Amino acid sequence: MNQTEICLWCNSQIQPIVVHGHSQCPICKINxxxxxxxxxxxxxxxxxxxxxx
Numbered sequence: 001m002n003q004t005e006i007c008l009w010c011n012s013q014i015q016p017i018v019v020h021g022h023s024q025c026p027i028c029k030i031n032x033x034x035x036x037x038x039x040x041x042x043x044x045x046x047x048x049x050x051x052x053x
Contacts, residue, residue, distance in 0.1 A: 007032065 007014050010028040017024050023032040 005032075 004013055004015050006012070007025040007028060007030070009030045010025060012025070012027045014025050014027060016032055017026050024030070025032060
């Protein structure tokens with residue numbers, strides 16, 4: 001199945017290739033869907049630690 005799309009970076013009609021688990025433009029070599037799109041880890045304080053009396 002050939003799925004072509006337009007690269008948002010170089011505006012070429014491409015068939016993305018998979019490199020290291022993400023899609024990449026075969027022409028400009030830029031990640032189409034980067035591994036990290038700005039997600040951040042949300043750390044919640046651990047309030048279950050024993051408190052001294």
